[in-house]
Amino acid sequence: MEFNQILQYTLSGLSTGAIYALIGIGFSIIYNATGIINFAQGEFVMLGGLLTLSSLQLLKLPLWAAIPVSVAISTVVGVIFERLAIRPLRQPTPINLVIITIGGSILIRGLAMLVWGKDTHAIPPFSGDTPIAIGGATILPQHLWILAITLVIIVFNKFYFYHTISGKAMRACAYNRRAAGLVGIDVKRMVLFSFIISAAMGAVAGIIVAPLTMTAYDVGVMLGLKGFCAAIIGGMSSGISTVIGGLLLGVLESLGAGLISSGYKDAISFIILLLILFIRPQGLFGKADSERV
């Protein structure tokens, strides 16, 4: 096996991995604030991509304006979802929550199919598609965009959770919701915040990956599940371990697809997911009972 080839797979794996990491952090943030695995997380990713498409083509917005507009609309969808489906739930047992978020994800996906149809759509890359050579391998400018934007979001996230009042309040909720309520934190508001942040991050992930992989009404399913794999590897942390989990998953998947068989690419992620759940359900880096924010 040639070194160049492995380098090529690793580099492209890193950028898909960054996407998985962003989606995974979205999962973790909601999970830590509410104890819910939001099965509709992938749909925000899909909305981000498709809304950008519409902003560019129908509203004729430039890219720099289309991105915030679509992130904002996806976030509104996230808020509506939390308000209409999660908050009024009378018996919030895990099974009911799984079912209702699955229902929500099907509904959002179905509505997207109504609006955008079943075709696959392409979004132009952010800055051209002249490949850049790196030591025998080539990457596209979009790969760099993905890595850079992911990095910015992670730094921003860290700052929010450790240096702002509402970020600290969300961490308090993650430790113990009841205790957080007792010291005067509005837990319901924090739940809403967690949906806002997760929806926004999911939408960003969907936008930056769309120029590479194209987008369609049903891309959210697989991307969402892969993001969940990343979060599981990272032990449902919204910090660096989920990022490592995402990158690991992206690289393994890319190497597996390149060196073994591209048909089994998706199976690789799920086998990793099952192995982690069976052997180390607390995540690859977690202690049995670790801090999870």
Place this chain on the structure above:
Amino acid sequence: MKKDLLLFSAFALLVAAAPQLFKGGYLMNVLVFVGINTMLAVALNLLLGYAGQISLGHAGFFGLGAYLSGIMTTTYSIDPWLAMPIAAIVVGIIACLIGFPVLKLKGHYLAMATLGLGIIIFIVFNETVDLTGGPSGLSGIPNLKIAGVTFDSDVKNYYLIWFFTLAVMLFSLNLANSRVGRALRAVHDSEIAAQVLGVNARILKVQVFTLSAIISSIAGSLYAHTMTFISPASFGFNFSIELLTMVVIGGLGSIFGSFLGAALLTLLPEFLRAVNDYDIIIYGALLMVMVMFMPGGLVRGIPALYRKIFGQRKGTGNA
């Protein structure tokens, strides 16, 4: 139990009389599917409704049954009646082996693990082209035969499928009312309390998971032999979700509820032909509305609604 048996007898009579009432035709074909889906919904309900363990990968077991039967009878020319139990045993062994690690997980993690499992099985169906025919499917699967009668028409298939469906329903009703059924419900309410009372929750969960997979596999074999053609598309993630919807809509922990859910979700698309691809929106909305407003499903929700409307507020009305 007596009430259940009475209800079951009435139901069985209705099922036997239905072909006379509807005089064959296209509806018979739909009712065959209602039968298969009822079997699957009952199987999932044993796991989800009684034992409280979710599975988002049951379409995988259904598919395994169908493909094992299909491959054995076409490629290896094994008799369908022999292939069906072999498939069921193989699927049972697989489910039992997977069950031990999978059922250690709870709630969301269990949902994700079973979902992953279902998707892996789906990918295998698509990729092992030499064996399964890949995405274009496997055709030429023989019909079942008994003493010279070939089950090749809708009416004959109707009786064949519903014979199995009624057997599965009767078996499940008995199971639910037995010591095992009570133990399952105890595990559902509190695993720790059940263990303290001497229920081996871990083994019990694996047993019911295996049983559920075996029933699904039999339904799969029957599906393969009545359709004579199978392709991976029938056994994907969406079908697992559809099964979940049937169980939730009908009512968790109710065998007749599973029939209601299966009948509704199988008949609904037939009446909604105009919206064909968009029926998925209706599933999503139905799932959400049911969990929010009728968490007990139709079997409990409708009587409660009736009491509410007609003012006899005697029941506890847990809907």
